[in-house]
Amino acid sequence: MFSRSRPRLTHGADAVVTGAGSGIGRAFALEIARRGGRVVCADISLERAEETVRMLDGPGFAVQCDVAVQSQVEDLALFAELEFGGAPTLVINNAGVGIGGKPVGAIGFEDWNWALGINLWGVVHGCETFVPLLRTAGRGGIINVASAAGFAAAPTMGPYNVGKAGVMSLSETLAAELSGSGVHVTVLCPTFVKTNVAVDGRITERSTELAQKLMRWTGFSPERIAVTTLNAHDRNRLYVVPQLDAKAVWLTKRLLPTLYTRGAGLLDRLLPGEPTPQSLPAVSASTGV
Numbered sequence: 001m002f003s004r005s006r007p008r009l010t011h012g013a014d015a016v017v018t019g020a021g022s023g024i025g026r027a028f029a030l031e032i033a034r035r036g037g038r039v040v041c042a043d044i045s046l047e048r049a050e051e052t053v054r055m056l057d058g059p060g061f062a063v064q065c066d067v068a069v070q071s072q073v074e075d076l077a078l079f080a081e082l083e084f085g086g087a088p089t090l091v092i093n094n095a096g097v098g099i100g101g102k103p104v105g106a107i108g109f110e111d112w113n114w115a116l117g118i119n120l121w122g123v124v125h126g127c128e129t130f131v132p133l134l135r136t137a138g139r140g141g142i143i144n145v146a147s148a149a150g151f152a153a154a155p156t157m158g159p160y161n162v163g164k165a166g167v168m169s170l171s172e173t174l175a176a177e178l179s180g181s182g183v184h185v186t187v188l189c190p191t192f193v194k195t196n197v198a199v200d201g202r203i204t205e206r207s208t209e210l211a212q213k214l215m216r217w218t219g220f221s222p223e224r225i226a227v228t229t230l231n232a233h234d235r236n237r238l239y240v241v242p243q244l245d246a247k248a249v250w251l252t253k254r255l256l257p258t259l260y261t262r263g264a265g266l267l268d269r270l271l272p273g274e275p276t277p278q279s280l281p282a283v284s285a286s287t288g289v
Ligand SMILES: NC(=O)c1ccc[n+]([C@@H]2O[C@H](COP(=O)([O-])OP(=O)(O)OC[C@H]3O[C@@H](n4cnc5c(N)ncnc54)[C@H](O)[C@@H]3O)[C@@H](O)[C@H]2O)c1
Pocket: 018, 019, 020, 021, 022, 023, 024, 025, 042, 043, 044, 045, 048, 065, 066, 067, 068, 094, 095, 096, 097, 098, 118, 122, 145, 146, 147, 148, 189, 190, 191, 192, 193, 194, 195, 196, 197, 198, 200
């Protein structure tokens, strides 16, 4: 139940959603429109963003934006201000990509840069660009989409874990900085959600299969995640850890961090087909390749 005085930021919002062309981002856009809002749907794929806009039950605007590129996020803010006739009231830094299946030392810097460029720098660009607008308006909200990976630190998911842990830390920092400003901050940390993230990313075949199975068995729908998160944001909740498995990992990691980490390593070694040191690419000491 909401008290009469509590502002429901997600109702009638002027919202910007990144990665709005699929999955959780699309579900956020649709739910905000259902709540009477206007949505700028940004995605690296204009076609996907336009598809989302056509599905909206209200006004929406599609725009191409690669969140890894600072100038494109700055252009996104200008576009939103122009369309809304003022600053947005809700910004959802959702765009992200999946990466996994290789242990540290076999990932390669190209993949590290690619994943962190989108999953971490994309959110940094969004916060650095939009926070001043929200702070000046003295109201509104930011929702950053992290993941349970941000605290679970599962083996062979290094770049994903690091990016999402960064998003959690950035959100916590922001929440402290913006407390009392009228601007809410929420960070979403789900485990599996039924979307395209496992097929569209850079994930080894074995890990893609495993992720898809877990998604089918335990995954929530993106619609359920969007509704839960927006309601939590209205209540000014900082953390949204929507699923039981995520809550269990969160608690165990906090109470027994060393045991948790050793257990995760053991489980990983027991899984069939895991990358072993023998299966890693050979590195010649003389040539470095
Ligand atoms: N699906 C899950 O199980 C799960 C779990 C935890 C967290 N997440 C996070 O949820 C967020 C949304 O992912 P999803 O599951 O809906 O995946 P998805 O692949 O269905 O959607 C991601 C969208 O982001 C867009 N995108 C990719 N790179 C981009 C870029 N550089 N700039 C702008 N847009 C870009 C894609 O085109 C796509 O439309 C991501 O941050 C992901 O890490 C997903």
